[in-house]
Amino acid sequence: MTKTALAIHGGEKAVKTTFPWPIYDEQDVQAVADLVRSGQWGNPDCAGAVADFEQQFARYCGSKYAISCVNGSVSLRLALIACGVRPGDEVIVPPYTFIATASVVLEVNCVPVFVDIQPDTYNLDPTAIEAAITERTKVIIPVHFAGLPCDMDAILDIARRHNLRVIEDAAHAHGGEYRGRKLGSIGDAGSFSFQSSKNLTSGEGGMVITSDDDLYRTMNSMRNVGRLPGGQWYDHFNPGCNYRITQLQAVLLSEQLKRLDEQTRIRNENGLYLDSLLADVAGITPLSRVGEELIHPYHLYIFRYDKAKFGQVSKQEFVAMLAAEGLPCSAGYPHPLYKQPVFQQKNWLCYALPDTVDYKNVSCPVAEYACTDEAVWIFQQAMLGSRSDMDAFADAIRKVQHALIK
Structure with a gap:
């Protein structure tokens, strides 16, 4: 086989398709325009289009309730407070996720406890959770990272035995399923984000779902400045803020929700197909889909990279070569959460952290290796492509490998 010049060196790109996001049509535009013309833009009573979307989303997820709010960080915050955490309580979180999963724990004056991830899924490792539990532990926050379902049976078993609450961080997991249940509906509460990159988006926004009355x-009151049903407008029974979304966001999300099942089907099928294409590429290992009873919405398609099979080229150089070939991809997080300055420096805003907590001594080897050497992400919009696009993704990886092998 003749070596072909890499695109980064001036050769032709292997991937020629572009993948726009978000996806919308005239129905989305018309729905928003109608709302604009109505003049009912605000959401003072959590009613109207907002209440309609909450009901739609709750039905979609199979939960009793859905409470919308300004973003996925606030939805986690609402869930934590409602679960009864107190200052100094400990919350178990993974180190390989967006900062909000851990920073909201600080915001509610609790202590994030980082537990390593599984090497084959990048999700919270159930076998490591139990050793991290102390008398101060109150909540476990498993993150369905990239949309890949966590081992919820194992996590719930641990939580029940230790009387802990489980809040699913499903910010990546709209439409995903674990053993016939929608992700987010399995624990005590489930948190979602509608930020601009997410599989279901209105630019910003969040949702927390639960079936616990x-x-x-509590969450419904807190997101609406502490009001309660039946109270007067100026009656505030609980601490809370205006965390409400707008009617504009709600109508847009209602339209976008109509596409979610079909988009999830396409991403899931493309992920399985891409797995099969990469199975024979030395040094490339897709993350494991544990069990067949799941639907993976692929907010990210992640594979593990072994530079020994690519001429010892670093992950960062490899990703730059793939991106030049036209593949929408990233090297992911540069380091685990506990390496962030907020945890390493523990400034005065982290006043609830006891002196005994020292994140400089935390080590989660699997997460660290994923960050520095191994994890490569393909973005969700690319997973909405055709079968031929998936062929082109695999061809791009093979092309880079062939160019690097002497």
Whole structure:
């Protein structure tokens, strides 16, 4: 086989398709325009289009309640407070995720406890959770990272035995399923983000779902400045803020929700197909889909990279070569969360962290290796491409490998 010049060196790109996001049509535009013309832009009573979307989303997820809010960080915050955490309590989180999963724990004056991830899924490792539990532990936050379902049976078993709450961080997992249940609906509460990159988006926004009546009452009140049903406009029964979304966001999300099942089907099927294409590429290992009873919405398609099979080229150089070939991809996080300055420096805003907590001594080897050497992400919009696009993705990886092998 003749070596072909890499695109980074002036050769022709292997991937010629572009993948726009978000996807919308005239129905989305018309729905928003109608709302604009109505003049009902705000959401003072959590009613109208907002209430309609909450009901739609709750039905979609198979939960009793859905409470919309300004973003996925706030939805986690609402869930944590409603679950009864107190200052100094410990919350178990993975180190390989967006900062909000851990930073909201600091915001509610609790202590994030980082537990390593599984090497084959990049999700919270159930076998490591139990050793991290202390008398101060109150909540576990498993993150369905990239949309790949966590081992919820194992996590829930641990939580029940230790009387802990489980809040699913499903920011990547709209439409995903684990053993016939929608992700986010399995634990005590489930948190979603509608930020611009997410599989279901209105640019910003969030949602927390639950089937627990008490959690719902508390979260619903907190997101609406502490009001309660039946109270007057100026009656505030609980601490809370205006965390409401707008009617504009709600109508757009209602339209976008109509596409989610079909988009999830396409991403899931393309992910399985791409797995099969990469199975024989030395040094490339897609993350494991544990069990067949799941639907993976592929907010990210992630594979593990072994530079020994690519001429010892670093992950960062490899990703730059793939990106030049036209593949929408990234090297992912540069380091685990506990390496962030907020945890390493523990400034005065982290006043709830006891002196005994020292994140400089934390080590999660699997997460660290994923960050520095191994994890490569392909973005969700690319997973909406055709079968021939998936062929082109695999061809791009083979092309780079062939160019690097002496």
